[in-house]
Amino acid sequence: MDVRSDRIRESSRAALEDRDLQRALGRAGPLLKSMRNAGMATLDRPEALRERAHAVKRETMARLDEMLTLLESRIKEQGGQVHWARSADEANRVILELARKNRARSVVKGKSMATEEIGVNDALSRSGIDVFETDLGEFIIQLAGEPPSHIAAPAIHKTRQQVSALFARHFGAEPTDSIPEMTRFARRILRERFLAADMGITGVNFAVASTGTIVLFENEGNIRLTTSLPRTHVAVMGMEKVIPTLEDLDVFLRLLGRSATGQKLPSYVSLLNGPRRTGERDGPEAFHLVILDNGRTRILGDPELRETLYCIKCSACLSFCPVYLQIGGHAYGWAYSGPIGSVLTPQLVDRKRACDLPYACTLCGACAEVCPVKIDLPRLMVALRRRYQESPEWPGPSSRVERAGMELYAKALEHPALYRLVSRLARIVQVPFRRGDRLVHLPPPFKGWAAHRAVRPLPPRPFHSRSAGSPGHPEEVEDE
Amino acid sequence: MRVGLFVPCLVDQCFPETARSTRRVLERIGARVDVPGEPVCCGQLLFKAGLWRKTVPAAKRMIRVFERFDRVVAPSGSCVHMVRRHYPTLFQEDPVWRDPSLELSRKIFELSEFLVHQSGVEDVGAFFPGRVTYHDSCQVLRGLGVREEPRRLLARVRGLELVEMDPPDTCCGFGGVFSFKFPDAAGALALAKAERILATGAGTVTGCEPSCLMNIEGVLRRAGHGVKAFHLADILAGSTAGSRPQSNHGTP
Ligand code: SF4
Numbered sequence: 001m002d003v004r005s006d007r008i009r010e011s012s013r014a015a016l017e018d019r020d021l022q023r024a025l026g027r028a029g030p031l032l033k034s035m036r037n038a039g040m041a042t043l044d045r046p047e048a049l050r051e052r053a054h055a056v057k058r059e060t061m062a063r064l065d066e067m068l069t070l071l072e073s074r075i076k077e078q079g080g081q082v083h084w085a086r087s088a089d090e091a092n093r094v095i096l097e098l099a100r101k102n103r104a105r106s107v108v109k110g111k112s113m114a115t116e117e118i119g120v121n122d123a124l125s126r127s128g129i130d131v132f133e134t135d136l137g138e139f140i141i142q143l144a145g146e147p148p149s150h151i152a153a154p155a156i157h158k159t160r161q162q163v164s165a166l167f168a169r170h171f172g173a174e175p176t177d178s179i180p181e182m183t184r185f186a187r188r189i190l191r192e193r194f195l196a197a198d199m200g201i202t203g204v205n206f207a208v209a210s211t212g213t214i215v216l217f218e219n220e221g222n223i224r225l226t227t228s229l230p231r232t233h234v235a236v237m238g239m240e241k242v243i244p245t246l247e248d249l250d251v252f253l254r255l256l257g258r259s260a261t262g263q264k265l266p267s268y269v270s271l272l273n274g275p276r277r278t279g280e281r282d283g284p285e286a287f288h289l290v291i292l293d294n295g296r297t298r299i300l301g302d303p304e305l306r307e308t309l310y311c312i313k314c315s316a317c318l319s320f321c322p323v324y325l326q327i328g329g330h331a332y333g334w335a336y337s338g339p340i341g342s343v344l345t346p347q348l349v350d351r352k353r354a355c356d357l358p359y360a361c362t363l364c365g366a367c368a369e370v371c372p373v374k375i376d377l378p379r380l381m382v383a384l385r386r387r388y389q390e391s392p393e394w395p396g397p398s399s400r401v402e403r404a405g406m407e408l409y410a411k412a413l414e415h416p417a418l419y420r421l422v423s424r425l426a427r428i429v430q431v432p433f434r435r436g437d438r439l440v441h442l443p444p445p446f447k448g449w450a451a452h453r454a455v456r457p458l459p460p461r462p463f464h465s466r467s468a469g470s471p472g473h474p475e476e477v478e479d480e
Numbered sequence: 481m482r483v484g485l486f487v488p489c490l491v492d493q494c495f496p497e498t499a500r501s502t503r504r505v506l507e508r509i510g511a512r513v514d515v516p517g518e519p520v521c522c523g524q525l526l527f528k529a530g531l532w533r534k535t536v537p538a539a540k541r542m543i544r545v546f547e548r549f550d551r552v553v554a555p556s557g558s559c560v561h562m563v564r565r566h567y568p569t570l571f572q573e574d575p576v577w578r579d580p581s582l583e584l585s586r587k588i589f590e591l592s593e594f595l596v597h598q599s600g601v602e603d604v605g606a607f608f609p610g611r612v613t614y615h616d617s618c619q620v621l622r623g624l625g626v627r628e629e630p631r632r633l634l635a636r637v638r639g640l641e642l643v644e645m646d647p648p649d650t651c652c653g654f655g656g657v658f659s660f661k662f663p664d665a666a667g668a669l670a671l672a673k674a675e676r677i678l679a680t681g682a683g684t685v686t687g688c689e690p691s692c693l694m695n696i697e698g699v700l701r702r703a704g705h706g707v708k709a710f711h712l713a714d715i716l717a718g719s720t721a722g723s724r725p726q727s728n729h730g731t732p
Contacts, residue, residue, distance in 0.1 A: 013664050322651040323658075326668050360662060362655025362669075363528060365622035385530030406534065410526055413489070413538035416518040423493060423519075448663025452670065453698025456494070463487050463496035464519040
């Protein structure tokens, strides 16, 4: 998928002016939050469970190679095949090759972030293969020609009127306001696509190493059909999705649905063990697992950033992020959005393009508070900012002016005499901008700030002013 | 107890009155307050912008200047959080500065937590007439875990009626560098905050973080609303003659 994260400043501004988007987000935000909170409230000891989830992920990452090798051999024992893909291109080549071998003309897909990441839909359709999204939300945005804007609710940015208009335009459907009616309509279309499909592609929520089980969560039943009706099922997973045992799965089973939509369990949980065996009534004839690296090994080898890989893509951090809820997912410019997008994207794609993402955050900490695996997202955000500022391998996001300003500020904090000088100068410089109790027509970088706020002039003297007499008691003279 | 008053750069430059209020409140409960003669700053803006190397000299000064105090108190939750949470990270590989940074991180307190937990005081003898709503700043609430302390202090202020926002703990959109890089998104968040404040009908919004209050006040004033923003210290400093601080846990 194309990376447009370098445009986040422009696209976030456009998003703020998009009425439909603002309406959709304004409605979705409170709903997503209250659902997640209600879901977590049904747990006995949610904190302990989050700790446990974090620990499982930490331990798994510490021996990821071993876990993945075990997973591979279990899958093979069950008659499945495993493919390793170092990059998005490699993954797409593998999938395309499988499609060709199977003479697949039509592919159905379940909702999956990994396949968004690699952009498999484009790769397949360029080769003349039809790809149909079958998750309702994905179905909608595929019609609109847009990427998902939320991990769990991909079409969250669409109002129902927009959806109805899409159905009318593409299928000549009667315009309606009723969601059940639209759902029924979509189902009818999807049914035919399922029956005609030669291949099904899904993501993977968890891959259990000890048993070779692929675990998939969903609410609509479309994934179940995607994995069982077509002759071939291809599952694509980021290599961090492996977990050691079924017992560990229990921990995540209890957390994922609740964190995403507040559900104790999603409507369907599929545990898949390879292709159909003799005597079994359903399941695909062939099962392929594509294990995707695409930059993950590098993250794994970076102790400061490794925690990024603990993510189970539940979307809770998006639903609680004040910035995400203002600008929506598309502004982030790539598959992943919200806090995890701001942390993950710079580590997976062209760094220069993603350099503004870690700054699209107020460090409010709401995300870390809800993350089911307790990823310290604000810490990662600041760690990435540090890379961008201090490491030559991370091309910086700051302009010359910004850098000079920061340099001066830093020096002033180090040298009190300079601090006092700057403080005195600022009080002189502000004079021409002063209109009563406001500063107006301020130049950048204060311009944007002043566009939304009345800015007060600095008071005549700071607390620590020289006229304040003996050091240690500045207020004696200042109180006048 | 010798208390060092830490006046962060924002308070020093923009809110000198809040520094004086903090001192007044601390003295009223019987603390011996001392202010370092030279301005000093924790460096959080630099640190959070990613400029760790540039943060180090400021942080070292901060540690040195407050070495001689038993306790350090600041009218800014984010600065206290910076020292408590991030100084240990900043100096974790520095054999000389690691321990001093840890020491400061353990003895520095945001005003409301100092009053309630370190001094056992909830009633500082303050008087402030009117309806007030309290903004939970992110670094105060999620950073320091301070939610109840300011509310308990406000509950004892004579004449004050505390009304809660729905909800009180959403981010005001300041976020330091964020509001300069993304001024419009920051503005939208501040506006949403302002609307919640207005919905309470309060004439004053208060909090423990000067940067949020500056942000919120700017938006309110630009929209022509008369709601005032006061730091908690300023509210607690307002007193009626004769009222005396009382302790729930013995004399401070
Ligand atoms: S970072 Fe945490 S909250 Fe965000 S999607 Fe990943 S697991 Fe969920």
